[in-house]
Structures are given as structure tokens and as C-alpha cells.
Amino acid sequence: MKKFLNIFTVAASLLTLVYCSEAEQPFTEGDSYLHFAKEQSGNAYVELNSGNATFKVPYGVTKAVEGDHNVELVLDQSKSTAVLGTDFTVSSATLPSGSVFGDINLNIKESAAAAGKKAVFKVKSATLPSANFKNEYTVNFNLRCPISSFVGNFTNTESWWNNPGGNFQIVQGTVANQLLVKDFWDVGFDLKLNYNPDTYVITVPDQSTGYFVAQYNGYIYAKPTTAGQVSSFNPCTRQVTLYIQYYIPNVGSYGNQVEKFVGF
Numbered sequence: 001m002k003k004f005l006n007i008f009t010v011a012a013s014l015l016t017l018v019y020c021s022e023a024e025q026p027f028t029e030g031d032s033y034l035h036f037a038k039e040q041s042g043n044a045y046v047e048l049n050s051g052n053a054t055f056k057v058p059y060g061v062t063k064a065v066e067g068d069h070n071v072e073l074v075l076d077q078s079k080s081t082a083v084l085g086t087d088f089t090v091s092s093a094t095l096p097s098g099s100v101f102g103d104i105n106l107n108i109k110e111s112a113a114a115a116g117k118k119a120v121f122k123v124k125s126a127t128l129p130s131a132n133f134k135n136e137y138t139v140n141f142n143l144r145c146p147i148s149s150f151v152g153n154f155t156n157t158e159s160w161w162n163n164p165g166g167n168f169q170i171v172q173g174t175v176a177n178q179l180l181v182k183d184f185w186d187v188g189f190d191l192k193l194n195y196n197p198d199t200y201v202i203t204v205p206d207q208s209t210g211y212f213v214a215q216y217n218g219y220i221y222a223k224p225t226t227a228g229q230v231s232s233f234n235p236c237t238r239q240v241t242l243y244i245q246y247y248i249p250n251v252g253s254y255g256n257q258v259e260k261f262v263g264f
Contacts, residue, residue: 031062031128031129032061032062032063032064032065032066032128032129033061033062033128033129033130033131034059034060034061034071034123034124034125034128034129034130034131035059035060035061035062035123035130035131035133035134035135036057036058036059036060036123036134036135036136036137037058037059037060037101037134038058038134038137039134040136040137040138041137041138041139041140042055042057042137042138042139042140043139043140043142043199044106044108044113044139044140044141044142045113045142045143045144045198046108046109046110046112046113046114046141046142046143046144047110047144048110048143048144048145048146048236049110050110051109051110052107052108052109052110053107053108053110053113054105054106054107054108055105055106055108055139056103056104056105056106057073057103057104057105057106057121057123057137057139058101058102058103059071059095059101059102059103059104059123060100060101060102061095061099061100061101061128062131063100064098064099064100065095065096065097065098065099065100065128066097066098067097067127068094068095068096068097069094069095069125069127069128070092070093070094070095070125070126070127071093071094071095071102071104071123071124071125071128072090072092072093072104072123072124072125073090073104073106073121073122073123074121074122074123074124075119075120075121076120076121076122076136079120079138080117080118080119080120081115081117081118081119082112082117082118082119082141084119086112087108087109087111087112087117087119087141088106088107088108088109088112088119088141089106089107090104090105090106091104091105091106091107093105095125095128104123106119106139108139108141110143112141113141113142113143113144114143114236115141116140116141116142116143117141118138118139118140118141119138119139119141120136120137120138120139121136121137121138121139122135122136123135123137142234142236143236144235144236145235145236146235147172147197147235149235149236150170150233150235150236150238150263151170151171151172151179152169152170152238152263153167153168153169153263153264154167154168154169154170154181154238154240154261154262154263154264155167155168155261155262155263155264156168156184156259156260156261157260157261157262158258158259158260159258159259159260160244160246160254160257160258160259161184161185161209161246161257161259162184167264168181168182168183168184168261169181169182169183170182170240170261170263173192177194177195177196177197178192178193178194178195179192179193179194179195179202179233180192180193181193181261185209185210185211186209186210186211189209189210191207191222192204192205192207193205193231193242195233199232200232200233200234200235201230201231201232202231202232202233202240202242203224203231204222204223204224204231204242204243204244205223206221206222206223207221207222207223208220208221209221209222209246213248216248216251218248218249218250218251219248219249220246220247220248220254221246221247221248221249222244222245222246222247223244223245223247224243224244224245225243225244225245225256225257226245226256227243227256229243229256230243231243231244238262238263239260239261239262239263240259240260240261240262241258241259241260242258242259242260242261243256243257243258244256244257244258244259245257
């Protein structure tokens with residue numbers, strides 16, 4: 001018996017609408033102010049048995065620079081677990097005249113990625129003023145393992161749809177970059193997942209669970225959360241975290257829920 005059946009009358013009354021808006025970025029006129037070009041953090045991946053990998057940290061300025069400018073990353077060791085020179089190295093970088101964006105390369109060792117270390121940076125230049133926004137960037141080190149080492153048996157450790165603790169098989173789908181959680185909705189009804197092979201971000205395609213609610217004359221569907229959380233998996237640790245919105249079309253939503261799996 002599915003867990004949601006036990007809480008159906010409560011959940012059905014909680015219809016959730018979540019609206020997200022992006023805050024406007026500060027705009028600065030005058031000098032070329034230096035800042036990171038991405039929000040807050042990025043994930044660097046090192047392939048299993050490769051030894052090391054290069055990760056590009058993007059930066060930018062508020063307007064095109066005049067003349068060439070040296071740009072560097074400054075490690076905040078108090079916030080970092082990775083050690084410069086031991087776990088990674090940083091290349092020098094120059095922002096050419098007329099440019100707005102550039103990259104600084106990190107070379108990350110496989111041992112640091114396997115340990116899940118991170119490095120927190122400030123960006124600076126002796127000849128460019130620093131912006132008061134996007135001035136800290138975290139690089140999370142991750143080990144990348146083949147999908148063949150990920151698929152197999154999993155425990156559904158946290159669940160809204162089922163009672164936690166159930167075991168399921170996760171297999172590769174019939175199309176590229178697809179995973180199936182076998183019999184998750186019910187026997188013969190698989191949970192379909194699409195994933196990005198570079199970032200391991202999962203997209204939950206809009207799909208019917210196959211469960212019909214007579215009270216509302218409709219099937220329960222699943223789709224990506226509207227709360228901004230990102231579903232993902234780690235093929236090395238064999239962990240999956242899904243953020244799903246359950247709903248009945250033209251009726252309402254059960255809200256944003258979490259499904260977690262750990263391989264065994």
C-alpha cells in the first residue's frame with residue numbers, strides 16, 4: 001500500500017503554488033569592476049583513474065577593459081578543505097584589452113576529488129577594482145564514475161510516495177541519458193529520470209504515476225519541483241536525491257516532495 005494513501009485526505013487539501021523571481025543584478029558604471037561570472041559555486045569532476053582534471057573558473061568585469069590586466073584567484077583557506085599545491089594548482093590569467101570575460105584554470109587531483117574537498121576563492125587584480133557582488137566562488141571537487149558502476153539495487157531512504165525503506169532497482173533506460181526506477185509507482189510502472197552526463201543533474205519528466213483518484217476523477221502526475229531545488233545523483237557514492245511535485249492536472253498539487261535513494 002502506498003504511503004500517500006495514508007495521508008491522502010490531508011495532502012489533497014494542501015495545494016501549493018510557488019513563484020520564483022530572480023533578483024536584479026547590481027549595475028555599475030565607470031570603472032571595470034572585477035567579479036566572478038557565475039553564481040556562488042561550481043562542481044568540478046575528475047574521471048576515475050584519470051589522475052587529474054582541469055576546471056575553469058569564470059570571471060568578468062562590468063565593462064570591457066582597456067589594456068591587459070593580470071587576474072588571480074585568492075584561496076580562503078579558512079573556508080576550504082582543499083590545499084593549494086597539494087590538492088590543486090592554479091594557472092595565471094590575463095584579461096586582454098577589450099575583453100569582458102575570462103577564465104582561470106584549476107588543475108585538480110583525483111585524490112582530492114575522491115575525498116570530496118572544496119576550495120573557496122576571491123578574485124582580485126592589482127589593476128582592477130573589485131565589485132561588491134559575486135566576489136566569492138566555491139569549487140566543489142567530485143569524482144566521476146561510469147554509469148555502469150552506479151546502476152543496481154537501491155534503498156528508498158526518504159520518500160513521500162512510498163513508506164521509506166523499500167528496495168528498488170535502478171537501471172539504464174532505453175534512450176540515452178535516462179534512468180528507470182523499476183516498479184516505483186507500482187508493479188509495472190517505472191519512475192523515469194533524465195540526466196545530464198556532465199553534471200549528473202536529473203530532470204524528472206512530467207509523467208503519470210498510473211494511480212487514479214476517483215474523488216477528483218484524475219491521475220496523479222509527477223514533475224520537477226517548483227521550489228528551485230535541483231535533483232541529482234552521484235554515480236560514485238550511489239546516492240540519488242529527487243525533488244518532485246506531485247499533482248492532479250486541473251485539480252491541484254500535493255506540494256514539493258523529496259525522494260532519496262542509496263545504493264547497496
